[in-house]
Amino acid sequence: MSNDSTSRIAAGLRDWMAGAAPGARLPSTRSLVAEYQASPVTVQKALRTLTAQGLIESRPGVGTFVRAVRAARPADYGWQTAALGTPRAPLRPVSTAMRSAPNDVIAFHSGYPDRELLPERLVRAALARTSRSEAALSRPPAAGLPELQSWFAQELLAATPAGVTPPTPSDVVVLPGSQSGLSSVFRALVGSGQPLLVESPTYWGALLAAAQAGVRVVPVPSGPGGPDPEELDRAFEETGARLFYAQPNYANPTGAQWSPRVGDAVLDVVRHHGAFLVEDDWAHDFGISTDAMPVAARDDSGHVVYLRSLTKSVSPGIRVAAVTARGPARDRILADRRAESMYVSGVLQAAALDVVTQPAWQTHLRGLRHQLQSRRDLLVGSLRDLAPRAHVEHVPAGGLNLWARLPDGTDVDRLVRDCEAAGVIIAAGSDWFPAEPAGPFIRLNYAGPNPAAFREGARIIGRVLDAS
Incomplete structure (x- = not known):
């Protein structure tokens, strides 16, 4: 019999059970076969479906019965409010950038590159090799695998100008992703209730980490060329802050x-x-x-705490990053990391090291540069042609995103909802502001899936903007 027959029998039995008392015995399999003109196998499939749904229960040697439905008592967690007290900082919602999206939408919201931009073959081969290595069974040092520490240090050394003392491998602490590194840095070097200067706008995850660390965020305006050093100087002077979080590249x-x-x-x-x-x-x-130019490469006095992540460029499944710091700052960060997670998975560290030390890694990065340029230019051109009111003032020389200014008075939340209803997911710019937004913005990721749909996505954004 077909699946239609199974569904028909299950639906008929649900109707019968609606008028039956809990614990009522169902007709025998023989009776159901005769009633529905179906095979015993089909009847048994229907009964298994109802059993899996929790509607009936079988008692061997006795029969099958309507399951008694117990009224669920509403859960009462009110006691937790008194036990936990007031949160030390308002809980920020998770950014739109972390949302999963179905395949039938045009997704401009994600903070990650599409799978086809990742070194998939290198990652799979590295994980296969690592699973057979000693790393699969041993505990790595708290600061990270020495070979991986050396690789991160060498990356900075390559950018260090003459006359500047480069970092050493012992200055490096390996992290399970840079997000955890931000949390450790803010806890260890700022402290609850103390001021933290940040660029505005800035990475929403840094704002989330700051909120959880209980630090007081102070915005410093930053434009296409970065912050105004005089404004930064004034912010340090007025607040007494001792830390400035920024993304120079x-x-x-x-x-x-x-x-x-x-x-x-x-x-x-x-x-x-x-x-x-x-x-x-x-x-x-x-x-x-352009190439990234780390400010940390020009500092040898311990003023720069440098975070470098491989999560987005190698694989989101290999969450490995590192913080490079010198002196007591490094010791305090490491102490926080030990208390938080003790060490980073040796398997993930070894796999990341395997990928970035393969000759094919550099080949992949050269190809990635061209792929990102093609996608960026396609989205920029599509917006200019089809959504000119979403103005991209600055075409970035790298990264994954475009930052588009909308007409004054635009209801950004409504725009986001209307675009999603039309099949396009975008991220409201308000997520990236530590205080009130400086205007209506949206962030669009040009490294997302299906670049063939970029023009259609831009057309929908333009149409919704024109209708707003």
Whole structure:
């Protein structure tokens, strides 16, 4: 019999049970076969379906019975409010960038590159090799595998100018992703209730980590070329802050990249105030028309705490990053990491190291540069042609995102809802502001899936904007 017959019998029995008392015995299989003109196998399939749904229960040697439905008592968690007290900081909602999306929509919202932009063969081969290695069964050092620490240190060494003392492998602490590194840095170097300077707009995950650490966020306006060093100096002076969080290369969400002149000026301000710059180099591997230029490479006095992640460029499944810091700052961060997670999975560390030390890794990065440029230019051109009111002031030289300014007065939340109803998911720019948004913005990821749909997505955004 077909599945239609199974469904027909199950539906008929549900109707019968609706008028039966809990514990009532169902007709025998023989009776059901005769009533529905079906085979015993089909009847048994229908009974198994109802059993899986919790509607009936079988008692061997006795029969099958309607299951008694117990009224669920409403859960009461009110006691937890008194036990937990008031949260130390408002709980920020998870950003739209972390949402999963069905395949039938045009997704511009994600913070991750599409699978086809990842070194899939390298990752699979690395995981296969690592699963057979000693790393699969041993506990790595708390600061990370020495070979991986050396690789991160060498990456900074390659950008270090003459006359500057480069970091050593012992300055590196391996992390289970840069998000956990941000939490540790804010807890260890800022502390609850203390001020933290951040670029505005900035990475929403840094704002989330700051909120959970209980630090007081102070925004510093930042444009396509980075922050104004004089504004930064004034913020340090007025707040007494000792830490500035920033993304000098391909900032999320704006795509801004600091020039060496701005980087040096910011570093001078930080040094003058005896403070730290936390440099989040999340997009180091995503340069298009320029290369990432870490400010940390020009500092040898411990003022820059440098975060470098491989999660987005290698694989979201291999959450490995590192923080490079010197002196007591490094010791405090490591102490926090030990308390938080003790160590990072040796399998993931070994797999990440395997990928980035293969000759094919550099080949992949060269190809990635061209793929990102093609996608970026396609989306920029599509917006200019089909959604000109979503104005992209700055075409980024790298990274994954476009930052689009909308007409004044645009209801961004409504725009997001209307676009999603039309099949396009976008992220409201408000997620990236530590205080009130400086205007109506949206962030669009050009590294997402299905670039063939970019023009259609831009057309829908333009149509919804025109109708708003």
